[in-house]
Amino acid sequence: MSKALLDKTEHSGKLFEKLDLEGAELNGASFHDCRFAKCNFSHAQLLQCRFDGCEFSGCNLSLAVLRGSSFREVSFSSCKLVGIDWTAARWPSVALGGQLRFDECLLNSSSFFGLYLQETKMEACQARDVDFTEADCSHASFIQTDFAGATFHQSKLVKADFSDAVNYAIDARSNRISGARFSLPDAVNLLRSLDIEIVD
Numbered sequence: 185m186s187k188a189l190l191d192k193t194e195h196s197g198k199l200f201e202k203l204d205l206e207g208a209e210l211n212g213a214s215f216h217d218c219r220f221a222k223c224n225f226s227h228a229q230l231l232q233c234r235f236d237g238c239e240f241s242g243c244n245l246s247l248a249v250l251r252g253s254s255f256r257e258v259s260f261s262s263c264k265l266v267g268i269d270w271t272a273a274r275w276p277s278v279a280l281g282g283q284l285r286f287d288e289c290l291l292n293s294s295s296f297f298g299l300y301l302q303e304t305k306m307e308a309c310q311a312r313d314v315d316f317t318e319a320d321c322s323h324a325s326f327i328q329t330d331f332a333g334a335t336f337h338q339s340k341l342v343k344a345d346f347s348d349a350v351n352y353a354i355d356a357r358s359n360r361i362s363g364a365r366f367s368l369p370d371a372v373n374l375l376r377s378l379d380i381e382i383v384d
Contacts, residue, residue, distance in 0.1 A: 226264075232274075246290075259285040268294045275299065312351075 196216040203223040214234040225245040233253040240259070246266040250273040265286070276283075282303035291311045298318040305325045313333040322342040332351035336359050343363040346352065354361065 256283055258283070259287070260289050261287045263289045265294060266290055266292045270294060270296050270299060 194214040194216070195218055198215075198218045199221065200218065200223055201221045203220065205228045206224045207227045209229040209231065210233055211229075211231045212233065215236070215238050217237045218235075219239045220241070220243050222242045223240070223244075225243065225248050227247050228245070229249045229251070230253045231249070231251050234256075235254065235258050236256045238255075238258050239261070240263050241261045242263065243260070244264045245260075245268065246264045248265075248268060250268065250270065252272075252274050254274045254276070256276075263286075268291075282305075284301070285305040286307070286309050287305070288308045289306075289310075291306070291309055291314055293313045294311075295315040296319045297315050300320050301316075301324055302320055302322045303324060304321065306329055307325055308328040310330045311326075311334055312330060314331070315335045316339050317335055317337045318339065320340040321344050322340050324341075324344045326344060326346050326349050328348045329346075330350050331353075334352060336352070336354045339354075339359045341354070341359055341361045341364050343365075344361075345365045347365050347367050349367070
């Protein structure tokens with residue numbers, strides 16, 4: 185299916201398979217309960233698009249521009265989402281939790297700066313060098329995710345689940361972590377931010 189058929193159109197309940205929109209500009213398209221399988225959106229410009237109840241499986245959206253696009257109850261499974269600035273997307277004026285789900289995805293070098301991510305699922309993912317500064321990740325699930333180099337600063341992690349997550353560096357003094365769950369041995373990293381001495 186060509187880009188011309190997608191641009192400024194509405195789609196509901198459709199399956200898009202192996203669609204190649206690398207570097208393309210998609211403007212004003214709307215998708216409701218659609219599924220994207222093995223599609224290539226790398227370097228694409230998704231402008232003012234709307235995705236409601238959609239599923240992305242095995243897709244590549246690396247370095248895609250999401251300016252003005254909205255994502256409501258959207259899931260990504262085994263997708264590449266490297267280098268995406270999620271702050272450029274359009275977020276609802278009323279804070280709604282659980283709008284995004286990521287399973288076994290690559291999210292490296294992306295930004296969620298200051299976003300409302302309550303109840304977000306980011307499980308078994310690679311989230312290296314991702315910016316969560318000032319993001320509200322309360323009740324989020326980060327199970328088995330690799331956070332090497334990720335930034336948590338003034339982040340709200342209340343009751344977030346970091347079970348079996350690895351390589352995170354979270355300063356307990358500059359982030360809200362009450363009720364959050366962590367697993368050993370990586371949970372020891374939380375103590376490194378405190379003025380204490382750890383002995384064997």
